[in-house]
Amino acid sequence: MPLLELLSQFVPSIALLSYCLLLLFFTLAKKDKNIRMFIVVLLGLIVWTAPAILMQTQVYPGVLFWHRIMIAGMLFTPFLIYLFVSVYTASISIFYIILWGLVAGGSMILNLLGYVIVTSTVVNYDIAIGGRHFNGVEFVYTVGPMAYLLFSLMFIMILAIIIRAWKSIKSGNVTYDQIGLIIIGVSIMFLGTLINSLALHKYPIAVLGCFVNAILMTIAIYKYRMLELRFIITRGIAYSVFALVLTAIYVYLVLFVQRQINGEAVSYFSALSALAVAFLFQPLYKLSGNFVDRVFSRAEYMRRQALRSFSHVISNNLDLHSIANLLIESVQQAIRANSVMMLMKDEERGTYQVFHNTSQIFRPDLTIPNDNPIVLWFESDHPSLSRQEMHSLPFFKSMWDKEKRTIDELGIEVIIPIKSRNEVIGLLMLTRKNNNTGYNVGDIDLLTYLGASTGIAIDNARLYSRSQSEAMTDSLTKLRNHRYFHRALQEEVEKLGSGELSLLMIDLDLFKLFNDLYGHVEGDNALETVASILIRNVGQKGIVCRYGGEEFTVLLPRYDTKMAYDLAEKIRMDIEKTFFSMNDVTQRFLTASIGVCTYPYAAPNTEELLKRADIAMYTAKNSGKNKTVIYTPEIQMTEPSLQGRMGASGAMKPNFAATIYALTAAIDAKDHYTFGHSQKVAEYATVLASKLSLDKSHIELIQEAALLHDIGKIGIPEHILTKTGRLTNEEFDIVKQHVEMSITIIKHLPSMNHVIPAVIGHHERWDGKGYPRGLRCENIPLAARCLAIADAFDAMTSNRPYRNSLTVNAALVEIENNVGTQFDPLLANIFVKLVRDGVIKVDGHSPIKVVV
Amino acid sequence: MNLDEKLRRKQYDLIWQEYCGFLDLSMPQYMEIQNRLLVEQLELYAQCELGNHIMKGKRPSTLDEFRKIVPLTKYEDYADFLLPKIDSALPAKPLAWIQTTWEGAKNPIKIAPYTEGMLKNYTNAIMAVIILATSNTRGEFSLRGGENFLYGMAPMPYLTGLIPHLVNNTFTVNFMPPTNEAELMGFRERSRAGFQMGLQRGVDLFFGLSSIVARMGESFVSGSSGGMNILRNSPKMNGRLFKAWLNSKQDKVPIRPKDVWTLKGLACTGTDSASLKPKIEEYWGVRPLELFGGTECGCIATETWKKDGLVFYPDIDFYEFIPKMEIDKNLDDPKYQPNTYLMNELLPGNQYELVVSNFKGGAFARYRTGDMFKCLSLNNKEEGIKLPHFAYIDRFPTIIDIAGFTRITEDTIDQAIRTSKLDIDDWFAVKDVTEDNRTFLHLYVEIGPEGTRSGLNREIIGEHLSIYFRHIDSDYKDLQALLGLNPLTVTVMPRGTMGQFLDRFGRNIRRMNPYHYDMVEILKMAGDSARREVS
DSSP: OOHHHHHHHHHHHHHHHHHHHHHHHHHHSBOOHHHHHHHHHHHHHHHHHHHHHHHHHTOTTOHHHHHHHHHHHHHHHHHHHHHHHHHHTTOOOHHHHHHHHHHHHHHHHHHHTTSSEEEEEEEEEEEEETTEEEEEEEEEEEEOTTHHHHHHHHHHHHHHHHHHHHHHHHHTSSOHHHHHHHHHHHHHHHHHHHHHHHSOTTSOHHHHHHHHHHHHHHHHHHHTTOOBOOSOOOHHHHHHHHHHHHHHHHHHHHHHHHHHHTTOSOHHHHHHHHHHHHHHHHHHHHHHHHHHHHHHHHHHHHHHHHHHHHHHHHTTOOOHHHHHHHHHHHHHHHHOBSOEEEEEEETTTTEEEEEEESOSSOOOOOEEETTSHHHHHHHTTOOOEEHHHHHHOGGGGGSOHHHHHHHHHTTOOEEEEEEETTEEEEEEEEOOBTTOOOOOHHHHHHHHHHHHHHHHHHHHHHHHHHHHHHHTBOTTTOSBOHHHHHHHHHHHHHTTTTOOEEEEEEEETTHHHHHHHHHHHHHHHHHHHHHHHHHHHHGGGSEEEEEETTEEEEEEETOOHHHHHHHHHHHHHHHHHHHHTOSOGGGTTOOEEEEEEEETTTOSSHHHHHHHHHHHHHHHHHTTSSOEEEOOHHHHHHOTTHHHHHTOTTSOOOOHHHHHHHHHHHHHHHOHHHHHHHHHHHHHHHHHHHHTTOOHHHHHHHHHHHHHTTGGGGGSOHHHHTOOSOOOHHHHHHHHTHHHHHHHHHTTOGGGGGGHHHHHTTTOOTTSOOSSSOOOGGGSOHHHHHHHHHHHHHHHHSOBTTBOOOOHHHHHHHHHHTBTTTBOHHHHHHHHHHHHTTSSOOSSOOOOOOOO | OOHHHHHHTTOHHHHHHHHHGGGGOOHHHHHHHHHHHHHHHHHHHHTSHHHHHHTTTOOOOSHHHHHHHSOOBOTHHHHHHHTTTOGGGSSSOEEEEEEEEOTTSSSSEEEEEEEHHHHHHHHHHHHHHHHHHTOSBTTBOOOOSOEEEEEESOOTTSHHHHHHHHHHHHSOEEEESOHHHHTTSOHHHHHHHHHHHHHHHOOSEEEEEHHHHHHHHHHHHHTOSOOOOTTTSOHHHHHHHHHHHHHHHHHTOOOOHHHHOOOSEEEEESTTHHHHHHHHHHHHSSOOEEEEEETTTEEEEEEOTTOSSEEEOSSSEEEEEEEHHHHHHHHHOTTOOOOOBOGGGOOTTOEEEEEEEESTTOSOSSEEEEEEEEEEESOBTTTTBOSOEEEEEEEOTTOEEETTTEEEOHHHHHHHHHHHTOOEEEEEEEEEEOTTSOEEEEEEEEEOHHHHHTTOOHHHHHHHHHHHHHHHOHHHHHHHHHHOOOOEEEEEEOTTHHHHHHHHHSSOOOSBSOOHHHHHHHHHHHOHHHHHHHO
C-alpha cells in the first residue's frame, strides 16, 4: 500500500480513537473549568478528524459535506484552544474572546455556505509500485474565494494562542513548566496546518499535528494534576478499550478489503473476507487479552503469591524470629518497599523497638514509647498511618521533634499495626516503594491483612513460648525447675569441652520445721526470698534451679572448685544474714547447707556429679548445718548419715533418751519444780494423746516435747523462777522468753528438731491471745494444744512458792471455764473427762520413764 | 509537597486538616498534646543553664512537678541570659532573635529566641490565620495562592516582621510592597506604598494592627489617603473605582474601601481589636479575624471561621491561667504566688492572665505574659468546636496599652513627671475609651502648692507631659504620628483628695488602673469639678 494511502487512513483513525479515549477518561474524571474546557477542545478535534475518515468511506451524505464539516472543525478548534489557554492561564480577556469568537463563528458560516470548499470528490486511481498494482483514492477539491482569508485568520489565531501563553509566563500567572508543553503542542499544530495548507495537502499532517497537540495538552494537565481522576482503570475498562480498538481496525480492514476488490466481488465474498479477517484477529484479540491480564494481574498475582505463602507458613510457625522474617519477606514480595521494619513491644520497658528489618547489616536505632501518638492512633482502631497523615493530622501535633526527625530520616512512608486482642504488640514500618509510586488502597489492605495475621501468629508463638517456659519454670520461685535442670546440666556438660563445671546443691536447714512453725505461706515466702538471693548472687554466671522442695541447684559452667566454694559461701552467708536480720523471732534459724562438686575432676559424669554434690550437701547438714562442704572421696567413706539418703532407711535412730535425760537433769539442777512439772505434763499429755488415737510416733513426740517444753527456763534467772510474790510485768516478760530460749536450745540438737513446733506453741491460746506468735485454733500444732492443757492443769494442781495448789475439781472447772478461749474445746473436754474418769491420776503418780 | 503544590492540586481538605485541623480536637486530645510537648520541653530545659536557673537546679519530669517546682517568672528572670544572647545557655539553638519594647524597664528592649521548631509552628499558626480569615464555613476557604497581600505590621526584628518571610517560604503571595523593599521603608511610607499598589492591582488579603486598619478605612473615606493615579491602575481597578464613584454620588455617601476592593480575608490584632472590629467590617466589607501573639509567646491564638472568639493553638506553648481574683491578691501583696489553672479547668465569663511555657526549645517557662483574656465559652456546639473561646481583654492592669502601639507603665509616667519638673504631688492613671471607641491614657493629678501658685493647669500639664512621653517612649511618638491621636487626657483633682482616700480606706489608691469602685469613691471625694472634667 502506498505511503500516502497509509498515512491518510491510519493517522486520522488513530487520532480519532485517541480523542475518543481521552474524552472518555476526562468525562469520568472530576471536572473543573480546565477539564470542561479541554473536553470542549477534544470535541472540536473530533469534529476536525472524524470527517477525514468519513470522507474516505464516502458515506452519506457525501464527500463534500464531510469535507466542509472537517474544515469547520479546523477553523473552530483554534478558537476553542484559545479559550482553553485563557482559562488555564487565568488570563481571560473578554474583548479578545469575543473577537476571535466572531472570527471563528463567521468562518464557520462562510464555510458551510460554500465559500471555502466549493467542490470535493474522490478519484480512484491505479498505481504500480515495483511491478505491483494498487488501487488508490485521491481527494480532489476546489477552494472558494474566502478560503485563503479564513485560513490566514486561523493562523493568526494560533499565533494569538502562543502569544497569550507567552504573556502569561511573563506576567507570572503561570510558569513555563506549566504551559510549555501546551505552547509546543499548539506550535506543532500550527506548523502541521501550515504545511498542509501550503503544500503536501494530500497528507494528513494537520491532523497529525492536532493529535500531537492533544497528547501534549493531556500530559500538561496530568503533570500539574489539574485532573483529579476519580476512577481506577479497571481490567474491564482496559478490555473495552482494546475491544474498541480492535473492532475499529477490524471494521476498517473489512471495508478496505472490500474496496480493494472494488465491488467486483459478490456479496458472499465480502462475508467470507470478513470471516477471514475475524479469524485472523482472534489470536490477536486473545493476545491482547493476555497482555491486559498480565499488566493488570501482575501486582495482584504477586500479592496472591505473597499471601498464599504467608498464610501457609505462618499458621505452622511458633518462632517469633521466623514469623518476623516471614512477614518481612512477604511484604517485600508483595509491595517491594525499599526497606521494611518490624518493631515489637518490650513489655518491661513499655517501648516498641526494632525486632527485625530487611537490612542484614544495619538495624535502625528506633524506639517508640507507649505514649507516642502513633501507638495511640492504632489503639483507636485506625488500620494504617501514612507519612502525610502524620504530618497533617492534629492528632500528631504531640509528637516530639526528635521523634518526627527519626521517622523522617528513616523515610517511613506507611505504618501498619500488629495487634493482638486489641493491644498493639508491634508496628510494621515501610519506606518508599522501589518504583517510587505511592501506596494505594490495595497495598494498605494487604498490609493490614498481613499485620492482623502476624498479630495472631505472634500471639500464638508467645503463648507457646510462655507455656514452654512455664513447663520449665517453678511457679513459686520463677526459677528453672528440676526438669530444666537435668536438660541444662546435660547441655552444659556437652558444650563444655575441656573446661570445668561446678554444681552447688543447696538445701535449706530445718525447712519442714519452718513450715510447721509458721505455716506454708511463710514457707513459700522464705523460698522466694532464697530464690532472689540466689539470683542476686549468681546472676548471668550460672543457672539457678529449684531442684525440689527446699532444695536448689546452681550450675556454674567454667567454675573451678575454689570459685564455686567461694560463691557457695557467699550465698550461704547471704541467706543466714537475710533471715537473721529479720525482726520476727520465729525466722531466726533458716540457714542453708551446701554441697559443692566439680566436673570432671570430682565427678566423671553428670549422674555422679549430682550424686556427689548431694553427698557433700548431706555431709554439711549432718555436721551441724549452715555450712558448705566440698565433695571429696573421703566424705563418702566417713559419713554414716549418708546411708539414710542412700536408701538404707531405718538403720539409724537418734538416741533421744540420752539427750532428753541430759537436758532434764540440767533443769532439775537449777529448778526442781520445773523438772517435776515437766514429768507430770508429759504424763498427762501422753494419756491425752493416746486417747486421741494418734499414732505412736506422734504420741512419742508429744511426750518428748512435754519433757522439754520448759527447757528454756534454764536461762531464766533463778530469783525470778523461785520468787514467792507476784511477778512484776518486767519479770513476767522475762519468764515469757523461756519459750524462745527452749527453741534456741533445741535447734542445736538436730535429732530433737521435731519437737520444736510443740514446744514453741504450748503457750498459744485457742483464741489467738497467746504467745509468742499469737496463733489461733487449729493453726496451733496439735501437740502444742495437748501440752497447753496438761501444762495448765499441772500448774494449777501444784503448790507454788507464791500460792497453794487448787483442788483437782477446781482446776478442772477452771479448764472448763476457759474452753474455747484458752483451750481447744475438743481436747479440753476429753482431758477433763479423762481426769474425772480417773484415767489420769493426779495423786500418787510416778515420774514417767523416758524410754524410746 | 508545599502549600502551592497542594493549592494547585486542589487538595483543600488536606490543607484545611493540616493548618486548621486543631479546631477538630477534643479537650482531652488537646491536653494530651499540651502535656506531651511540655515533657519534651522539660527534657530540653533540664539540660541547659537557663533551665537550671529557672528550675532552681531541679528536674521536674511531669506536669505536676513542673508546676510545683517552677515559680511564675518575669522577663527579669531571663534578662541576664537573653539580653546578651547567650545561645549556649538555652534549651535549643535559636535561629532568630525577636525584639520588643520592655515597658517601663531600665533596658529599652526585651529579646526572645526562636528555634527552628518554634518558627515552624509560627508559620503554621500564621497560615491557619490566613486560611481562616478567608473562610466563613468549616473546611471551606478562598485562598488559592498568588493573592495580593496588604501587610500593615511592624518589620523585623519585631515578631510580626517575620511573617512575610515565613509566608513567602510557604506559598506564593504578593506582599504589597514586596518584602525586600518594605523592610527599607518606614511604617508610614510602607503603608502608603502598599495602599497605592493595592489601588493599582487590587487587594485580596490585609493584615494589620486593628487601629491602623480602622485608621486606613477612615482616611479612605475622608479622601486623605493619598492621590489615585488612574493611569497606573489596572483597567479592572479603574472600572471598580468608577463604579464606586458612581454609587457614592448616587447614594451621597463617601467611597469606602469595600466599594473598591473585595477582600478575601482581613486579619487584625491589637488591644482594641474588639472595639474596632465592627468599624473595620463596615469599612472593609469583610468580618476581620482577630489573632493574638506576643514576642515571648509567639502567635498563640486565632479566631475561627466564625470570627467570634480566640482559640489557642495546642502546640505553641503550654498555657496556664491566673484568675482575676488571684491577680488582685497578688497586686495587693506582691509576694503572693497566685494559683494557676489549665485550659481544661477554666470557667466561662471569668477573666484570666495568661502564663506560658514555650515548647520546642523556647526560653520561657511559666512566664507571666501580662495579657488578660476573658473565657467566653468552653466550646462552640453550633460549629462543633470543642475548645474554649476567649476574648482578649487588655494588658495586665498595671500596664496601659494604647491602640496596640505603646505600653505605658507606672515608671514611664513617673519618669515623664519627674523629667518635666512639673509640681505634681500625686497621680493615678486609667485607660479610658472615647465615644468612638478610641483608647487613651487618662491621668488624674494633684497639683502641688508651687504649681497652684504658678497657675499650672490641665492644658499645660497635658502639653508638657506629651512632650516628655514622646521623648521617653518612641512608640508613643508613632502613635501620634500614625493615628493622629492625642492619647493623653489630664484631669486635675483638688489637693488632698488622695489623702482623703487613704484616711477613709486605710490604703492608697492603686496608681495604674485602680479598681472600679475605688475610682467611684475617689471621684465622689474629688467633687463636681473632677467629675465634670471626666464626663
